[in-house]
Amino acid sequence: MKSVVLMAASLALLGGASAGAAEVSPEMLAEGKAVFTETAVPNCGICHTLADAGTAGMIGPVLDDLKPDTARVEKAVTSGVGVMPAYAETLSADEIEAVARYVATSSGGE
Template sequence: MTNDRIGILVAGLLIPLPGFGDAQLEAGRKVFMEQAQPSCAVCHTLSDAGATGVVGPNLDELAPSVEQVQRAVTSGVGIMPPFGESLSEDQIAAVAHYVSTVTAAK
């Protein structure tokens, strides 16, 4: 079992333990900050990333689900362009995991 899979099984959910890496979380942060062009941080506020964009919704307040982020990133929404052709499925899954995870506790 890898470190990013070590956790506690509670009510059928795997809860990662602090101190153990979450590779998909780190990959998603990288997509959010660097790989998406333009960067998600240009338009969105997300405290975990230190992003203070004001064009798109404040993700800390919106706290979107994985599915909501995947749909928005893949197809675009409002003035947000689609990234379905410029990011891989793995990158989209990673950024969706990242945003939904870091905003879930807010």
């Protein structure tokens, strides 16, 4: 997680990150990673590969390659996409925001 925070801070200093990415706190990234790897049922890593999370799912897209932004992740997590279930009934709005910001930041989408 430390590398994600340092990457976001470095990009912000260089002008390469959006304002949203620069505002992501280490606590929110930690919460988002926990939602990705543990809280969500089924957890995101079962289907998705994300290097920062140490996951190697084989069903959904490789998030490191897709590099989705926060809005795209929030929409997918909230409503579901294809075979991916919707999590609006099982995760809070804060958990959805945290996982969306975590995925976007750690994959390089923001």
